Structures are given as C-alpha cells and as structure tokens.
Amino acid sequence: MISLFNTLAQAAPGGTSGPGGILGSPLVMMGLLIVMFYFLLIRPQQRQKKEQAARMAAMEKGDKVVTTAGIHGIVHSIKEKTVVLKVADATNLEFDKAAITTVVKKDVKEA
Structure with missing residues (x-):
C-alpha cells in the first residue's frame, strides 16, 4: 500500500518526484486515510444505526x-x-x- 502512495506521489502532475511532493507528505497521507475510513466504515455504520432506530420506533x-x-x-x-x-x-x-x-x-x- 505504501508503494501505491509513492507511485501516486511520483506521478502527480506538476509534483516533484522526490519525497517533497504534495502526495509524499505523511500528513497528507494520514488525512487521506482518515477520509477513506470515514466514508468506507464510519458513515455506513451510522446510517445502519439510524435505520434500525427508525424500525424500532415504528414497530x-x-x-x-x-x-x-x-x-x-x-x-x-x-x-x-x-x-x-x-x-x-x-x-x-x-x-x-x-x-x-x-x-x-x-x-x-x-x-
């Protein structure tokens, strides 16, 4: 997975091929991972909890x-x-x- 991010950092348009590129920054990578976790794990669980609460209230x-x-x-x-x-x-x-x-x-x- 790290090699994927390194490849993206090197292939970024207008970016540098060294570790100083915008996608090569560890803070940017952490931010991207947090956003991915939010949309792939946290948000769907919140939606399921709301749906179950609505089912219980309407029963x-x-x-x-x-x-x-x-x-x-x-x-x-x-x-x-x-x-x-x-x-x-x-x-x-x-x-x-x-x-x-x-x-x-x-x-x-x-x-």
Missing part, C-alpha cells in the same frame, strides 16, 4: 418481524427494551429490540 403490535436468528413472528407486545413475539399458536418469545432486523407493517400486503 407496533401486529407487525410481522424477523429476528437476527431468523425467527419469524408477529409482535404480541412491546416493552421498554424488549419485544414479545408470537411464533406459534401458544408460543410467545421475548427478544431484545436490537435483535429485530426486518419489520413488515401489518397493513402491507405480501406479494
């Missing part, structure tokens, strides 16, 4: 959901940090809200 009794374990169920009741799902006629399971990955609203018809 209500009767919605069909899928958990991280792949269990399909219907929301029976919602507590502060947990959700009780009806997975069979007489079977209710309690999950953390964070374990819910997919929410299908009760008024949406399946195709």
Whole structure:
C-alpha cells in the first residue's frame, strides 16, 4: 500500500518526484486515510444505526418481524427494551429490540 502512495506521489502532475511532493507528505497521507475510513466504515455504520432506530420506533403490535436468528413472528407486545413475539399458536418469545432486523407493517400486503 505504501508503494501505491509513492507511485501516486511520483506521478502527480506538476509534483516533484522526490519525497517533497504534495502526495509524499505523511500528513497528507494520514488525512487521506482518515477520509477513506470515514466514508468506507464510519458513515455506513451510522446510517445502519439510524435505520434500525427508525424500525424500532415504528414497530407496533401486529407487525410481522424477523429476528437476527431468523425467527419469524408477529409482535404480541412491546416493552421498554424488549419485544414479545408470537411464533406459534401458544408460543410467545421475548427478544431484545436490537435483535429485530426486518419489520413488515401489518397493513402491507405480501406479494
């Protein structure tokens, strides 16, 4: 990876071929790495957290959901940090809200 940056520094238009070129500066390289990490790692995680928070806020009794374990169920009741799902006629399971990955609203018809 370092050789890639050295190649870029040498091939920069108008730049010098020595270590004094603008892309050869360690501060510029660190800045580029930080920007790359932000757009490739941090920003997508923030977006996923916002989407999951919106799912949890919009969830209500009767919605069909899928958990991280792949269990399909219907929301029976919602507590502060947990959700009780009806997975069979007489079977209710309690999950953390964070374990819910997919929410299908009760008024949406399946195709």
